[in-house]
Amino acid sequence: MPDTARAARPGALHPDRALPADPVTRPVARRILEATRDLPIVSMHGHVDAGVLARDEPFGDPASLLVVPDHYLVRMLVSQGVPHEALGLARRDGGPVEQDPRAIWRTFAAHWHLFRGTPTRFWLDHVLVEVLGVTQRLSAETADAAYDTIAARLVEPGFRPLSLLDRFGIEVLATTDPATADLADHAALADRGWGERVVPTFRPDAVLHVDRPGWAADVARLGELAGVDIGSYQGFVRALELRRQAFVAAGARATDHGHVRADTTPMTLHEASAVFDAALRGDVDAAAARAFSAHMLFEMARMSTQDGLVMQLHPGALRDHDPGIAARYGHDVGYDVPVVTEYVHALRPLLTAFGHHPGMRLVLFTLDEDTFTRELAPLAGVYPAVRLGAPWWFLDTPDGMRRFREAVTDTAGFANTTGFVDDTRAFLSIPARHDLARRVDAGFLARLVVEHRLDLDEALETAVDLAYRIPRDAYARRAEVLP
Amino acid sequence: MPDTARAARPGALHPDRALPADPVTRPVARRILEATRDLPIVSMHGHVDAGVLARDEPFGDPASLLVVPDHYLVRMLVSQGVPHEALGLARRDGGPVEQDPRAIWRTFAAHWHLFRGTPTRFWLDHVLVEVLGVTQRLSAETADAAYDTIAARLVEPGFRPLSLLDRFGIEVLATTDPATADLADHAALADRGWGERVVPTFRPDAVLHVDRPGWAADVARLGELAGVDIGSYQGFVRALELRRQAFVAAGARATDHGHVRADTTPMTLHEASAVFDAALRGDVDAAAARAFSAHMLFEMARMSTQDGLVMQLHPGALRDHDPGIAARYGHDVGYDVPVVTEYVHALRPLLTAFGHHPGMRLVLFTLDEDTFTRELAPLAGVYPAVRLGAPWWFLDTPDGMRRFREAVTDTAGFANTTGFVDDTRAFLSIPARHDLARRVDAGFLARLVVEHRLDLDEALETAVDLAYRIPRDAYARRAEVLP
Amino acid sequence: MPDTARAARPGALHPDRALPADPVTRPVARRILEATRDLPIVSMHGHVDAGVLARDEPFGDPASLLVVPDHYLVRMLVSQGVPHEALGLARRDGGPVEQDPRAIWRTFAAHWHLFRGTPTRFWLDHVLVEVLGVTQRLSAETADAAYDTIAARLVEPGFRPLSLLDRFGIEVLATTDPATADLADHAALADRGWGERVVPTFRPDAVLHVDRPGWAADVARLGELAGVDIGSYQGFVRALELRRQAFVAAGARATDHGHVRADTTPMTLHEASAVFDAALRGDVDAAAARAFSAHMLFEMARMSTQDGLVMQLHPGALRDHDPGIAARYGHDVGYDVPVVTEYVHALRPLLTAFGHHPGMRLVLFTLDEDTFTRELAPLAGVYPAVRLGAPWWFLDTPDGMRRFREAVTDTAGFANTTGFVDDTRAFLSIPARHDLARRVDAGFLARLVVEHRLDLDEALETAVDLAYRIPRDAYARRAEVLP
Incomplete structure (x- = not known):
């Protein structure tokens, strides 16, 4: 059995991810996937704000981009006892909530294990590795490094x-x-x-x-x-x-x-x-x-x-x-x-x-x-x-x-x-x-x-x-x- | 990976069709299937018309045998915009519908791709290849040849x-x-x-x-x-x-x-x-x-x-x-x-x-x-x-x-x-x-x-x-x- | 294909039972299972009678231990026409029911085939082989030998x-x-x-x-x-x-x-x-x-x-x-x-x-x-x-x-x-x-x-x-x- 343990994690997405495991079906799936690799994306139903595109300004910090507005993330963290306030969700009564994006990001990163087996994990792995260049698995220990990597990337002109x-x-x-x-x-x-x-x-x-x-x-x-x-x-x-x-x-x-x-x-x-x-x-x-x-x-x-x-x-x-x-x-x-x-x-x-x-x-x-x-x-x-x-x-x-x-x-x-x-x-x-x-x-x-x-x-x-x-x-x- | 592309299609049903893919399970499935191969069919619930059997006359043309009365086929073609009339379904008001069985057959054959992945396709492949001797995949191009093969088969005495x-x-x-x-x-x-x-x-x-x-x-x-x-x-x-x-x-x-x-x-x-x-x-x-x-x-x-x-x-x-x-x-x-x-x-x-x-x-x-x-x-x-x-x-x-x-x-x-x-x-x-x-x-x-x-x-x-x-x-x- | 037919049955549970079949996944599953093998059992919701534990007396006969009180077993046997009375279920009206545990056990063993593919079969195989030392498949022929093996085991001091x-x-x-x-x-x-x-x-x-x-x-x-x-x-x-x-x-x-x-x-x-x-x-x-x-x-x-x-x-x-x-x-x-x-x-x-x-x-x-x-x-x-x-x-x-x-x-x-x-x-x-x-x-x-x-x-x-x-x-x- 190949050891795919943590140390061996290559910081890159596996090319066969989410393809069927059995050794007869996987190569066929790989070939079929190949046929779609270079096709453009047709995204006919989404909720991206048109204003974000019209203004074409740089995205904000990692937390307000990736954590605070993502109800998939928020609900999982809340379900395990993280208060909404710690995730920076604004209160209607104006009560105090965490304002520091780095602190919010650390809370999120420390709970990364909660997303095991979920599609959120799959999507975020793709975003982190492919889009943002974060190659270490998120955790309390790696939170700051990942934050810095992302923050630097977000101000690049190519990230408008x-x-x-x-x-x-x-x-x-x-x-x-x-x-x-x-x-x-x-x-x-x-x-x-x-x-x-x-x-x-x-x-x-x-x-x-x-x-x-x-x-x-x-x-x-x-x-x-x-x-x-x-x-x-x-x-x-x-x-x-x-x-x-x-x-x-x-x-x-x-x-x-x-x-x-x-x-x-x-x-x-x-x-x-x-x-x-x-x-x-x-x-x-x-x-x-x-x-x-x-x-x-x-x-x-x-x-x-x-x-x-x-x-x-x-x-x-x-x-x-x-x-x-x-x-x-x-x-x-x-x-x-x-x-x-x-x-x-x-x-x-x-x-x-x-x-x-x-x-x-x-x-x-x-x-x-x-x-x-x-x-x-x-x-x-x-x-x-x-x-x-x-x-x-x-x-x-x-x-x-x-x-x-x-x-x-x-x-x-x-x-x-x-x-x-x-x-x-x-x-x-x-x-x-x-x-x-x-x-x-x-x-x-x-x-x-x-x-x-x-x-x-x-x-x-x-x-x-x-x-x-x-x-x-x-x-x-x-x-x-x-x- | 074996190339099972169109050119290689042998005009015969694959002996392992619909068996599990993984290489450990398939040979066991094949052996179990073998145990049932020669068993008679006990068909205790069906809708074959007793009159068809009592009269024991030759079946009609390919379209009126295989297309017009099959609601699985009709519904799929209709769902993609083919009018009922083009499939020869009789109108209660006596309005005009396609009468030419070959034209109906051509319409059906030209839409063969719609049945990909459906049981209708699986059943019809069996009927066409095993029962009727049609070895080419249906399409607008092969429609007439398939029609002729079937029509000839239907008048054979063994097809009563x-x-x-x-x-x-x-x-x-x-x-x-x-x-x-x-x-x-x-x-x-x-x-x-x-x-x-x-x-x-x-x-x-x-x-x-x-x-x-x-x-x-x-x-x-x-x-x-x-x-x-x-x-x-x-x-x-x-x-x-x-x-x-x-x-x-x-x-x-x-x-x-x-x-x-x-x-x-x-x-x-x-x-x-x-x-x-x-x-x-x-x-x-x-x-x-x-x-x-x-x-x-x-x-x-x-x-x-x-x-x-x-x-x-x-x-x-x-x-x-x-x-x-x-x-x-x-x-x-x-x-x-x-x-x-x-x-x-x-x-x-x-x-x-x-x-x-x-x-x-x-x-x-x-x-x-x-x-x-x-x-x-x-x-x-x-x-x-x-x-x-x-x-x-x-x-x-x-x-x-x-x-x-x-x-x-x-x-x-x-x-x-x-x-x-x-x-x-x-x-x-x-x-x-x-x-x-x-x-x-x-x-x-x-x-x-x-x-x-x-x-x-x-x-x-x-x-x-x-x-x-x-x-x-x-x-x-x-x-x-x-x- | 390996012959796993009856004669080859080793009287022991297969170490890979209930693990995925495909040859890529199974070894990984085996390794993961290994990590849990020696963990204690935490059984936080069950219906074992506290009195049985407090009294700590030997269990009764095989039928009254394994058959009569198990509604999974009883319902399957009843569904195929075995009367409740033959399984020793007490009648509220005091009417006659089978009293001989060996006769009840024989009825159960003779219907062992009914449990093919069911979890009851999986659980009982474990109980019979691992806990009770019964190594032959249950049937009308093996019923008595199994009964005797179990009955002897149940009076051992280690079975309190x-x-x-x-x-x-x-x-x-x-x-x-x-x-x-x-x-x-x-x-x-x-x-x-x-x-x-x-x-x-x-x-x-x-x-x-x-x-x-x-x-x-x-x-x-x-x-x-x-x-x-x-x-x-x-x-x-x-x-x-x-x-x-x-x-x-x-x-x-x-x-x-x-x-x-x-x-x-x-x-x-x-x-x-x-x-x-x-x-x-x-x-x-x-x-x-x-x-x-x-x-x-x-x-x-x-x-x-x-x-x-x-x-x-x-x-x-x-x-x-x-x-x-x-x-x-x-x-x-x-x-x-x-x-x-x-x-x-x-x-x-x-x-x-x-x-x-x-x-x-x-x-x-x-x-x-x-x-x-x-x-x-x-x-x-x-x-x-x-x-x-x-x-x-x-x-x-x-x-x-x-x-x-x-x-x-x-x-x-x-x-x-x-x-x-x-x-x-x-x-x-x-x-x-x-x-x-x-x-x-x-x-x-x-x-x-x-x-x-x-x-x-x-x-x-x-x-x-x-x-x-x-x-x-x-x-x-x-x-x-x-x-």
Whole structure:
């Protein structure tokens, strides 16, 4: 047995990482992976801030770049007793939190062992070694040296955000933007010739959930931007249509929708108007708000058949499981937890209406892998409008992505999936995430080859499809691909 | 690495296909598979039309044999934008559809790549190479040559249906027949000496779902065939009992039941009569119809304890997800989608009443693999009446069958499963399906052997059990196996 | 291929059993396993009767030791038609059952093939070969010889229960004891110096489910033992607090809770008092009883924050699926069946209140593996109070434990699990169960190493963590680990 112990760690990523172990499958996987190595990255769903790219300023310190904003990291450290304050998470009450980035980094590094076996570890190893040149394993002892290495790297000119887009080989990057975004950052990027490579995504959640605190203000802002009186439901719908057109003009290819349920049951105009009017009066209950948001998903689909924006649906996350944490530290700090998600009945209204419409494309994501074989693959395997998004969030892992392929390929094949989307706000980890996805797909395809379920030439072609052609085509605005 | 690229494709199926890749397990799997190679096929649950066998006429053209009626194929092509009309699916409104079988075949062949990684591809490879002698991979270029090869083969005398029964080594084939079947085809087959090899299965769904369009006519027909006045619930029950007896006389060994839910809650005689009477008046709501169908499952179990017919339950498919498609092209064209299925509470009435009855055998199927370890294996692992049917429909795949064994064997062992049932209406694919199942079971057993969890002699015996002895015995009518 | 057929069976367990087959991974797994071989057993959740240890008398005959009380064995034999009576299960009506242990043993041995591929087979092979010296495979032919070998072994002085604690290398063993236990056996053990090694666990289920037959008597007994008037809800709560203190004094480290649902919704004092009073009057309905038991889980958590007892929750088992069987043979004879279990909403009240409390530790178990990635790992991966218990009952198997690690490690890592708990009442199988768990973990860690997702030194350290350090620390009473 080769000794791969600590002393032998070469400070470089192993070329066979995340490929299947058995000696028959691995060389086939390696060959398939090779076919995708030089392909550009198509990153059609992510959460990188467009402003970061538009300003193109150097990143901050190692902690505020890599630790504080990464909810994967924060939640693991918190789960083992590290206080949020020690990680520098700002408190809403202004209470004291750790301000020294080096101290935050040391806390993180001292708990590196917690990430053993996790995708966070896999991604960070890639970021540290390949992107930042840190070759020692993180620990309390190596924390300072790693910090210094990273800090020095971050001020190099080649580490500005737009330079990294080139270095990472990112052909196109989609950001996620609220319906009330003024798109100024995208305009600035377009002015400088980056308009084709950095595109916005229309995310109207904030204005579709009418019982959200701040909803009325967001809707007012929506009306302003659209130049429409949103005093009525019809005005609201019109404003949404106009904002979608503005996003299309700014290069958007898709919309994105985060709802707890996938329900798409439409209301009558009368019903929808009544809820909208009640919401404007601040007099709407949770059930009506839920029904309205389901109705608006149906409306978003209807609009997609007109403007060709690809519709992405991300249901099934219960946000802020502990409301006290949200009150103290805000949202997106690791307390969102998946719940059972139903698609078959929920999507029936939308799919019956638009499932065969040539202008419709619906990309479905899930946090509930129980639905892979039971619901999602059967739906994607028959409705022309449906594609399956990549395994998402808690499922975006070596084993999660493998299970996804093993589960959905039988019924949906490869062509009814979208290929990989990285869904990350951690800019430096984009290459790591695409690299891992390509490795997992190479391993899956290799198994099909060595089990004589697929010929090698087909596997090689499919690997390129999954890494490049399919995501590029899946997110082509429908108006572009149809006459 | 051996080059298994396209040019090297030998036009023959690889002997190790679908066996585990690792070099330690594969030779053990090969040896276990060898033990089942010459066993006859016991096909106790399928959808081959008895009339096809009774008439024993040549099959039609390649498209109408292999493409048009296969909902697996149709749904995949439709999912990627091929119109139903291009595949020759008849429209209920008589609208124009492609009539030329060669054109339909070309459309199918040009989309062959969509089936990469799917079981459809695996089955069709077997049918094309082993049964039909097509040795080139399908594509737009090879479509015509393949068509001609198949068309020529189909008119050979050895390709009549009954000849194929022999060629395929099918010891017994069960068809699926409505409660209102006159069983004339089976009588004709029996007259010609095939009565032991082709047996009917009693499927009363059409008369148990009282809110079905056409229910009243079917019930009237049921009464006629049984010679019973079905003006009352008691007459209806009596007619069902008599029809079951007619099926038993025709060689039937089992009943089959497709319900959305597995609910088996019985009604009182008074309640059941009230629903039945209302249904005759055409005045029954969905809830009452649902309750009645649950009650009738309980009744079917009661009858099984008297006539010994094995009871098969296939819950969990929502039929015709898009009603517009059903209205245009009819049922069974690929729009049935699985839903969450609950067994533990649903079957409690039936199992409490009959779960230990020596005349009862209940074979459970599922489209919801979440129930494998949580519900199905625990139930089958204690109730003497229960057996687990093979992975079904969307789960009848290399990985699906592997997951089934990995999930249920721990708690249910092998003896509480039924062995493989092919559940197919694609006659030519019956050997392919049994072949695949034997390969997956050989792979699973080989893993147990190389992990020293089972001795090889036990694995060899178990392989034969699963391929032959268990399905034969599982579907023996209980009156035959009990004193 | 090596012939591992029956004749070659060496009468010894294979050193590589349950390790991954592929020739690259196995040697790494073997080395990792080696690191845990000599570690003591920490058995923090089991069902060995404290009286057996306190009395320290020889075990009975082979059948009453190994067959009759083992519901895994009984349920499998029953599922294939063996009557309960033939297995010697006492009937509540006093009806005749097999009394001859040798006859019971013969029936069991003749059905040995039913356990192929099951964990029962794996455990029993270990017990028979390693503990009892039976080297021939069980069968009708070998039944008597095996019986004689075992019977002779059981009367050896070294086979007294306390001797086996030493022989098995059990550092600490937790029993499970009702809230109404007088703890006399533990006191006797403590008097003889075993107080640190055999500790009780507080299990109050019987007094928390107010609609249970016998509830009032149990509550009365609780009051007596606590010396508290339990005529009021406040008295009831006080009695529970005092009993927990008595358990703490006797060395208890944890509580244990078996509920059908994981619901932890608290009631107001007024509501709780009303249900309690109604229950004392014998006038409580199922819904109120359910709500009260949820409330009491919340209360148990509150008490844990005060006395530091680790709280274990085992939801999701529907007891006595066939009530007729329970009426005839009693509980725990194999008819408990898992049901869908929901954690995210159910635990929200408890976790919002105590999820970050330094005195709180909640160990979650499940019979519903669908919740691994969707609910349990995300909750354990953020709340400091939560740890994931080992795969339980129907999931405590080679493949079940592998799936657990593959599913939860991504999000919860290793440190948020508890390591293995054996949960067994089969005393002789404790080493077998820990051995199997260590093998599965070694295999999982080896795969991470050979896929270059973890370095070998980290895997070696993690293996020791999982086998020893983590279970020891996870069940440390919180008052001991906190200032």
